[in-house]
Amino acid sequence: MVIIRVRSSAGSYDVHCARGALAMARSLIARLGDSTGAFVLSSPRVWRFCGRDVARALGIAPRRAILFDDREAAKRLATVEEIASKLVRAGADRHCLVVAVGGGVVGDVAGFAAASYLRGVRVVHIPTTLVAQVDSAIGGKTGVDLPEGKNLVGAFHPPKLVIADPEMLRTLPHREYRSGLYEVLKYGVIADAALFRFLESHMNAVLRRDADALDWIIPRCIRIKARVVNKDEREQGLRKILNFGHTLGHALEAATGYRRFLHGEAVAWGMIAATLLGVATNRTPEADASRIIRLITSVGPLPPLAGIRKSQLRGIVAGDKKSRGGKVHWVLARGIGKTEWDRGVPWPVVARAFAELPEIAAKAASAKT
Numbered sequence: 001m002v003i004i005r006v007r008s009s010a011g012s013y014d015v016h017c018a019r020g021a022l023a024m025a026r027s028l029i030a031r032l033g034d035s036t037g038a039f040v041l042s043s044p045r046v047w048r049f050c051g052r053d054v055a056r057a058l059g060i061a062p063r064r065a066i067l068f069d070d071r072e073a074a075k076r077l078a079t080v081e082e083i084a085s086k087l088v089r090a091g092a093d094r095h096c097l098v099v100a101v102g103g104g105v106v107g108d109v110a111g112f113a114a115a116s117y118l119r120g121v122r123v124v125h126i127p128t129t130l131v132a133q134v135d136s137a138i139g140g141k142t143g144v145d146l147p148e149g150k151n152l153v154g155a156f157h158p159p160k161l162v163i164a165d166p167e168m169l170r171t172l173p174h175r176e177y178r179s180g181l182y183e184v185l186k187y188g189v190i191a192d193a194a195l196f197r198f199l200e201s202h203m204n205a206v207l208r209r210d211a212d213a214l215d216w217i218i219p220r221c222i223r224i225k226a227r228v229v230n231k232d233e234r235e236q237g238l239r240k241i242l243n244f245g246h247t248l249g250h251a252l253e254a255a256t257g258y259r260r261f262l263h264g265e266a267v268a269w270g271m272i273a274a275t276l277l278g279v280a281t282n283r284t285p286e287a288d289a290s291r292i293i294r295l296i297t298s299v300g301p302l303p304p305l306a307g308i309r310k311s312q313l314r315g316i317v318a319g320d321k322k323s324r325g326g327k328v329h330w331v332l333a334r335g336i337g338k339t340e341w342d343r344g345v346p347w348p349v350v351a352r353a354f355a356e357l358p359e360i361a362a363k364a365a366s367a368k369t
Contacts, residue, residue, distance in 0.1 A: 002219045002367050005228045007159030008140055008158035015138060015226070018220050019211070021165040022126065025057040029124060032160050035097040038124075040103040040109040040311040041083060043070035046128055047169045054101050054126065066090065072106040072258035075145045077153060083113040091093070093117045099185075101350060102178070103129035104136040104263060106315070108151070108161060111142030115157030123160045129172055130180025131264055133164040134221035135242075139229045145258065149319050150250040157261060163224065166214050178300045181206065182245075185270060187221045189292055190226075190241045193337030195220055196295070203298050219337065240341035245271030248354070251316040252308065260303050267313045274363060276353040277345050278332040288335045290364075297364040317350075 001018040017030060029038065039059060042051070044067045055062040066086045068079055084092045088098075098121055100110035107125055114123035124138040169177065184206075188196030198213020199206065200218070205213045225242070232239040249270030253261055261269075278284025284292075317328050328350075329342045 002222075004219070004222050004226050005136060006158070006226045010140075010158045011160075013158060013160050013162065015162040015164060015222050017133075017164040017166075017222055019165060019167050019215070020055060021163050022057050025054075025163055026059050027128065028161060028163060028179060029058070029097065029099070029338055031124070032097070032124075034095070035122070035159055036093050037091070038097045038099050039087060039092050040065040040101055041106065042067055042101045043106055043114065045070060046102040050101070050128060050168060054270070058183070065101075068106075068109065069257065070102055070109075071103060072145070072253065072263065075109055075258070076146055076285055079109055080113045080116060080144060080173065083110070084117050087113070087117055092117070094121060096121055098123045099126060100124070101126045101128060101135075103127065103132045107132055107137050108142055109144060109152070111140075112144060112154050113156055113161070115142055119177050119357065121158065122160045123157065124163070125159045126163045126165075126168075128168045130169055130177055130218075131183045132180075133166070133299070134180070134218055135183045135225060137164070138164050138225045139239075140233065145254075147254075149254050149316055150258075152319075158233075161195050162346075164218065166218055167212070169209060169214070176206070176262060177209065179262040181299050182264035182268040182271070182296065184217055184221055185295060186244055186267065186294065187224050187243075188295075189226050189271065189333055189336060190244050190331075190339040191337060193221065194289040196336050198294055203295070207299070211349075236340075238331075241331055241339040243272050243341075245269075245341060247317060247320055247328065247330060248273045248313070250320060252305070252315045254316050255308050255312050264367075265302050267359075268299070269357060269360040272357055273350075274330060274332060276356060277330060277349065278334075278358065280349050280355075281332065281343070281345060283340065283343070284333045286336055288333065291336065292333065293360060293364045294367060297361055300363065301365075305354075310354055313354065314347060314351075 004015045024040040098114040127133045140158035143151040245267040249267035252266040
């Protein structure tokens with residue numbers, strides 16, 4: 001069992017990562033102290049695949065789970081209100097424990113519901129997707145979307161425990177699994193050249209969900225996230241590097257009504273764009289840029305950008321929660337494993353990079369075949 005400690009202003013918590021960790025959930029949660037009951041929040045889709053196993057591990061009846069829509073389009077304040085009402089009717093009080101079982105949307109929404117319900121109750125994350133296990137379940141960010149942009153309403157609400165069991169990835173649809181791989185790849189670009197090289201050499205095994213490959217990758221990503229969050233919990237500086245590819249990625253999601261792209265797919269396009277911006281501003285060496293784009297395209301095909309206007313994206317990007325006074329701050333690679341943040345890039349340069357994305361991605365994809 002790999003145990004990684006994460007510090008937060010609300011107290012430290014552990015991420016337990018191992019195959020079979022789910023079976024230990026009940027005993028791990030018991031170590032958190034007395035509660036008046038555990039209330040599981042999940043989605044019908046997730047619960048259909050793993051509900052029986054999770055219920056058995058927690059020692060509850062499967063029907064006790066509170067289920068909600070985990071589509072990105074349903075990641076709204078109305079969903080949080082619905083969850084809160086169900087918690088009230090179920091008898092949840094301030095000493096209860098919310099257990100979020102699912103991917104990034106479930107974690108974000110359930111975490112925000114826990115942060116808001118009775119002004120805050122404890123939450124435990126049992127992530128069931130790759131992106132949630134390596135990224136979104138760790139660090140305490142919670143939130144929901146507005147029509148104007150992604151994650152614009154939320155709170156920092158660190159969990160008391162995270163249980164990451166790679167066995168839960170076996171039933172994950174392949175497109176969702178690939179979407180999570182883009183976030184894994186992101187860690188290689190921003191902080192870990194050895195991870196990047198591993199992905200270059202072992203991508204076929206990773207795509208097959210080879211157990212040894214995943215057992216090497218997942219804890220490594222969790223440790224990177226933990227190191228960053230330990231130094232900058234509230235995203236005042238270093239934590240901004242985790243947004244590599246997300247500025248444009250979030251805009252693509254919003255521009256298409258959160259229906260065309262999975263989160264990681266939008267981030268993949270955003271990372272390609274950020275790489276082009278790095279080259280255009282003389283920050284990213286061209287040789288490294290080629291490797292980054294080639295590795296991104298090796299994960300698989302991305303949904304097209306057709307119909308998305310540059311003018312449409314400009315307003316969304318300016319309204320991103322990471323912008324200040326309407327000025328957009330970009331995260332750019334200084335090379336593989338090195339990143340800088342809070343960099344301004346003139347909009348004409350951004351627009352040119354966006355226009356070049358399809359051709360650049362197509363060239364990279366053809367070069368690897």
